[in-house]
Amino acid sequence: MKKTLYLLAAVIPLMLFSCASTDVVPSDIQFTEIKGDDYLDTYMNQLIEKSNAYKIVDVYISQIDDVSKIETNPRADFYMEIAESPNGFRGRRVLANNFAKKMIETDPSWFERLKAVHNNERYNGHYTVYLYFKDIGNIMSGSEFIGVVHDIEGVPTYEKIDMDNETEKKARADKEEADAKAKAEADAAKDAKGKEIAQGYIYHGINEASENSTLFQGGALEKGHAYYIKGFTPAKYSPATVAVIMTLFGESNPVLVSYKDQKVKADVMNASSLWGEYLPVTVIVTADTVLPNRAVVLGIVE
Incomplete structure (x- = not known):
């Protein structure tokens, strides 16, 4: 009898405070593609009813936790926010613990690059975020689902940023040269007409x-x-x-x-x-x- 009571005492707190379901295995997921605006416009329960995982295209990443948070405490929760603009207007927080740990190990400059292009709409606003839903609720609070990041595509490398900057610089210089040439030609035509009017x-x-x-x-x-x-x-x-x-x-x-x-x-x-x-x-x-x-x-x- 005592053993039964001890067992119940150990199990009940786990039932009350642990997640109601275990993580799904990302490799088994079929991602449903959706535009960023459509994802943010749709209620969470409607999204979950349709699919348990999404490939969200053309979306902004407006906020991201400090990476030192998870470096100093691997058990800490690491959050990002996906939104319809860089400033986070109309956004949703997503959990990114495993993804952040993976990037720290495989591509640690990823976080710096993401912040470096935060206000550059050549990149931000065109990210593709893969996420699946996880139930973080418990018996007391009920089901509470949150998106969990599996992968993010579109964050440029430093090499691409430099290359794009050089391309943009050249395009700007070419445009300035073309504009100057067009202006010179237009001015020459105007001056020629002026000379014609000023004959004598x-x-x-x-x-x-x-x-x-x-x-x-x-x-x-x-x-x-x-x-x-x-x-x-x-x-x-x-x-x-x-x-x-x-x-x-x-x-x-x-x-x-x-x-x-x-x-x-x-x-x-x-x-x-x-x-x-x-x-x-x-x-x-x-x-x-x-x-x-x-x-x-x-x-x-x-």
């Missing part, structure tokens, strides 16, 4: 645009000279006779203007007006032969 005048082209703007605003244009002017904007309340230079920092003081002829005026108004407002355009101007502080618009470049 001494031409101050696109390379002098900054100085030209200063002369235009200061009423210092010379007769017999033609100037390439960027940011020319008809004034809202006197568009036919007044203009300003518009930049990212604001607009200049108003300048008196006239137009070579009605066609040039119509071209400028049509190109610059939008819903009652006026947008900047590029024009060629010269000094008025009658009024010293007035500019004459010879034509529009764009």
Whole structure:
């Protein structure tokens, strides 16, 4: 009788506080593929009803325990969080004890690399996480399932990170070079049109645009000279006779203007007006032969 009581005393606590089921063997699992968003959108009980293991594709790893936790105490629980964004919004914690121990032994830099690319969406957000469900409940609390990490794919090596950085750097340099070439070609085309409009005048082209703007605003244009002017904007309340230079920092003081002829005026108004407002355009101007502080618009470049 005493032996029976001792046996019950030993068994009952185990029944109360141990897991309700033993771990499954990962090698026996058939993983059901699911998108990360779908996994996070689905209630846990619905996931468990459908499958006991999942291959979750295109998911973020938002948080991870400090690896020293399990290095100093191999019996400690090691957690990660899979989520829909790097900051952990709408995420689920998963247990990763065995996986973490495996990586410590086989690929210890894995944890550093994971953190190094935490905010790089070239990698984070494209991980594939294999997990199975484990019941960590007991008789008192009932069944409580949690995902257990079996494997994670997609964390880059340092070599891949360096290679991708070099590729990105080269692509950025190539784009900058292509953009610069395209801009140079576009500027050359604009300048050629400006020269055509300025026939018969001494031409101050696109390379002098900054100085030209200063002369235009200061009423210092010379007769017999033609100037390439960027940011020319008809004034809202006197568009036919007044203009300003518009930049990212604001607009200049108003300048008196006239137009070579009605066609040039119509071209400028049509190109610059939008819903009652006026947008900047590029024009060629010269000094008025009658009024010293007035500019004459010879034509529009764009």
